Amino acid sequence: MALTREQMAMRVARELQDGYYVNLGIGIPTLVANFIPEGMEVMLQSENGLLGMGPFPTEEEIDADMINAGKQTVTAATGASIFSSAESFAMIRGGHVDLTVLGAFEVDTQGNIASWMIPGKLIKGMGGAMDLVAGADNIIVTMTHASKHGESKLLPKCSLPLTGAGCIRKVLTDLAYLEISNGAFVLKERAPGVSAEEIKEKTAGELVVPDFVPEMSF
Amino acid sequence: MSGFDKVVNSYEEALAGLEDNMTVIAGGFGLCGIPENLIQQIKVMGTKGLTIVSNNCGVDGFGLGVLLEDKQIRKMISSYVGENAMFEKQLLAGELEVELTPQGTLAEKMRAGGAGIPAFYTATGFGTPVAEGKEVREFNGRSYILEESITGDFAIVKGWKADRYGNVIYRDTAQNFNPLAATAGKITIVEVEEIVEPGKLQPAQIHTPGIYVDRLILGTFEKRIEQRTVRQSG
Numbered sequence: 001m002a003l004t005r006e007q008m009a010m011r012v013a014r015e016l017q018d019g020y021y022v023n024l025g026i027g028i029p030t031l032v033a034n035f036i037p038e039g040m041e042v043m044l045q046s047e048n049g050l051l052g053m054g055p056f057p058t059e060e061e062i063d064a065d066m067i068n069a070g071k072q073t074v075t076a077a078t079g080a081s082i083f084s085s086a087e088s089f090a091m092i093r094g095g096h097v098d099l100t101v102l103g104a105f106e107v108d109t110q111g112n113i114a115s116w117m118i119p120g121k122l123i124k125g126m127g128g129a130m131d132l133v134a135g136a137d138n139i140i141v142t143m144t145h146a147s148k149h150g151e152s153k154l155l156p157k158c159s160l161p162l163t164g165a166g167c168i169r170k171v172l173t174d175l176a177y178l179e180i181s182n183g184a185f186v187l188k189e190r191a192p193g194v195s196a197e198e199i200k201e202k203t204a205g206e207l208v209v210p211d212f213v214p215e216m217s218f
Numbered sequence: 219m220s221g222f223d224k225v226v227n228s229y230e231e232a233l234a235g236l237e238d239n240m241t242v243i244a245g246g247f248g249l250c251g252i253p254e255n256l257i258q259q260i261k262v263m264g265t266k267g268l269t270i271v272s273n274n275c276g277v278d279g280f281g282l283g284v285l286l287e288d289k290q291i292r293k294m295i296s297s298y299v300g301e302n303a304m305f306e307k308q309l310l311a312g313e314l315e316v317e318l319t320p321q322g323t324l325a326e327k328m329r330a331g332g333a334g335i336p337a338f339y340t341a342t343g344f345g346t347p348v349a350e351g352k353e354v355r356e357f358n359g360r361s362y363i364l365e366e367s368i369t370g371d372f373a374i375v376k377g378w379k380a381d382r383y384g385n386v387i388y389r390d391t392a393q394n395f396n397p398l399a400a401t402a403g404k405i406t407i408v409e410v411e412e413i414v415e416p417g418k419l420q421p422a423q424i425h426t427p428g429i430y431v432d433r434l435i436l437g438t439f440e441k442r443i444e445q446r447t448v449r450q451s452g
Contacts, residue, residue, distance in 0.1 A: 046391075047321065047322075048247045048248075048250070048391055048394050049247075049391050049393055049394050050391050055449055056447045056448050056449040057447075057448060057449070058448060058449060058450070059448055062443070062446065062448060063390065064249075064250065064392075064441035064442070064443050065250060065251065065378075065389045065390040065391060065392040065441070066390045066391055067247070067248065067250045067391055067443075067444075067445070068391075070445065071247075071248035071249070071250070071444040071445045072445040072447040073443060073445065073446055073447050073448070074447070076390075082390055082391055082393060083393065084325070084393055084394065084395070084396070084397045084398055084425075085247070085273070085321070085322075085324075085325035085394050085395045085398060086325040086326055086328070086329040086397075086398050088322075088325070089321065089322025089325050089326065092322060093322055093340065093341070093342065112345070117347070122300075122306055122309075122310075123318065124298055124299055124300030125296060125297050125298035125299055125300065125318045126297060126298070126318060126320055126321075126348075127297050127298040127320075127321050128297065128320065128321035128322060129320075130320035130322075130323075130342045130343050130346060130348065131320050131321060131322030131323065131342045134340070134341040134342040134343070134344065135322075135341070135342070161346060161347045162345050162346045162347075163346060164344075164345065164346065165344055165345025165346070166345070
């Protein structure tokens with residue numbers, strides 16, 4: 001069975017460590033905040049200038065001056081700090097964020113990522129994605145393994161314009177957790193009940209399958 | 219009156235000197251911390267052919283979106299412009315030019331512009347369409363592209379509190395691009411919710427020192443919310 005969005009978020013949450021500063025992108029990455037293990041302290045960075053993002057406000061707490069990078073109203077967590085956009089991207093570009101989680105359209109065996117532009121469709125912009133992928137050492141890309149039409153999103157070479165070159169090493173899809181190493185995807189974990197053969201079939205880029213590939217459990 | 223007193227009493231006075239084809243740098247992220255009354259005054263003035271440097275372009279009917287209604291904007295330099303239908307229409311019709319710039323690079327372009335640094339190298343955008351036509355240089359085995367900084371004829375900024383000398387404090391995440399924009403305008407105009415006498419603000423708490431501010435005006439703000447998200451109380 002392919003992982004649900006929640007299971008993908010749960011799997012990513014296992015990469016969190018106590019004391020991590022984490023930037024979560026829009027979509028599945030946002031859900032990771034719901035699965036921070038009990039007793040673990042993690043601070044969420046929002047690139048519009050907030051380190052220590054709290055939960056959504058109550059009706060009474062809503063404040064137009066307090067939003068996240070998705071332009072949603074939020075609160076500040078205990079111990080948060082607020083700063084300018086230049087400061088925010090200094091901490092991102094300077095490699096100070098411990099973990100970045102973001103979505104993508106395509107990833108390839110060279111660690112390239114395409115996530116912002118589909119030629120022929122209206123281009124809204126890259127927002128902070130290019131800065132995030134260029135600045136972070138520890139990035140997890142979350143996406144479905146294949147498109148709705150069954151086309152693999154794990155490619156020998158990205159076909160869409162890039163968001164960043166050679167910057168991705170970890171990918172979690174609805175079928176597998178993979179790492180990129182020496183110009184190939186390496187299958188590290190399988191979704192429950194999904195065979196290595198099925199993953200291989202749906203991976204267009206070169207896939208290395210170790211002798212033993214553990215199955216994820218939830 | 220002190221030579222440091224930056225207060226002006228009307229929005230006409232605040233934006234005096236703005237002319238067609240100028241570059242205006244605007245603070246704000248989405249609709250948060252936008253200089254909404256200064257934008258409205260530009261609409262009233264009808265200034266055309268503007269290049270606007272701002273992370274976003276407002277929404278239909280609010281924020282920078284209102285300047286699209288009479289086609290006052292010739293070019294937007296932004297990181298994300300997906301929130302208004304009118305923007306899309308004018309872009310597809312070729313009436314509007316857009317230069318998409320990564321958000322951190324945009325912030326740094328303003329910061330560097332205001333700090334007298336003409337260009338800087340960044341890894342952001344290397345190997346992507348953003349790098350096209352830009353100088354690439356390697357430092358410590360990694361490739362970086364040369365990005366030029368930005369200054370504006372005017373900068374329009376939304377602050378929370380200021381003293382009459384133009385020392386400004388921002389409120390919460392309404393800070394965003396505002397302090398960067400404030401440094402990068404030949405003429406910087408700040409609109410705020412409260413103006414106090416000099417000495418009333420803690421010097422070490424000032425985000426934008428008055429040296430960057432040319433004109434200061436007291437405004438009232440709608441502060442529209444783009445994505446109203448709540449949790450259940452209790």
